[in-house]
Amino acid sequence: MQIKINETLRSYIEPLTQAEYTALEQSILQEGCRDALVLWQDVLVDGHNRYQICQQHGIPFKVTENTSFRNLEDVKLWMIDNNLGRRSISDYQRGVLALRKKEIMAARAAELVAQAAAEDAAIAPPEGDAGKRVPAMPLTSREDIARAARLSSATIGQIEKIQKTATPELVEAVRSGTISINAAATVASLPEAEQLAAVAGGKKELQKAAKEVRELRAAARPAKEPKEGREAAATSGEGGYGRPATEVDELRAENAVLREKNAALREEITALQKRLSELMGAS
Structure with a gap:
């Protein structure tokens, strides 16, 4: 069988770091390719790195076809769930995958709602809404997404902000672990030029930028009466x-x-x- 590579699927999951790829390569060279590659018909779904390594070194491998996939969205959902089940991915990657799953499931639910409305219109009187079937909307809340990713809802909110306002350079800094999700969400509120300058300055500059943003926010908040026993700390x-x-x-x-x-x-x-x-x- 001639295995085909779909570039959309190949790039859908975060790529391995160079260190992770090298470790996988060494493992396959020593022990062979133990896990079968997963196919959708003749399209490779899971095992792109293993396939590349095996091809490069002439190492035999096994394949298995998943016959439950109906379309590309089914494949993507399987890839998301498969990777969410792994312990090796970072919290940021978990959040990104869960948000992608939300988008797919919400689009499907919207299609079901439209389909149900069309069927109801064909078989029911136009007046009134009685009897309408409205499918449940999965993963609609931040708590649902957080549960799917095994993260807190606050972390999911920070990841959403990073995706919306962070520069690609800042996103890469989060992915590489140079900056935490919490700090990156704070830095993402800065203008693009200031984000780029912070990333260029490295870890210390990113931490400094996050600290300055927090200090500005704290200064903008209305002053609160110090609680009993904290007057000395407040004045100092x-x-x-x-x-x-x-x-x-x-x-x-x-x-x-x-x-x-x-x-x-x-x-x-x-x-x-x-x-x-x-x-x-x-x-």
């Missing part, structure tokens, strides 16, 4: 524990994000336990 410009107020705010924000992520994981565990109990009861 500290946020408690001997740290600057902006650093404390950042730590609190990160703590909130981690708490939300933990809550999302707990919900997922509860759902899995319930499903397991149902399966065991049915067997």
Whole structure:
């Protein structure tokens, strides 16, 4: 079989870093290609890097065809779910994939709504809305997306902002781990030229830019009455524990994000336990 490469599918998932590709290559050279490549008819769906390495070194490989795919959107959804199930991808990649899944599912739901409306119009009187069938809209809320990605809703919101307003250079800095999602979302609020300058300056300059944005936001907020026991910290410009107020705010924000992520994981565990109990009861 002549395997075909669809460039849209090849570039749909974040590419491996050079270090990851080298590690995969060494593994295949030593142990062979253990996992079968997944095909949609004769189009390669999963295993582009393994295929390239095997072709380059003349290493044999196995293939398996997934016959459940009806169209390109089915393939993309499978690729998204397959990669969301992997532990090796970053939080940013998880968020991007979950948002892509939302777009596909929302488009499908909209098509179903239009189809149901057309069928209802053909068989029901035009007046009134009684009996209309409106399919549920999947992944409509930020919480649904966060649950699919096993992230907090706050992190999903930050990733959405990065996708909308960050320059490609800033996005690459997040992907490479040079800057955190939280800090990148803050820097993404700056004009394009300032984003580029921050990225060009490296990690320290990016952190400095994020800090300056947070300080400006803090200064723009209405002043609050200091709570009892914090007057000394407020007058000294500290946020408690001997740290600057902006650093404390950042730590609190990160703590909130981690708490939300933990809550999302707990919900997922509860759902899995319930499903397991149902399966065991049915067997």
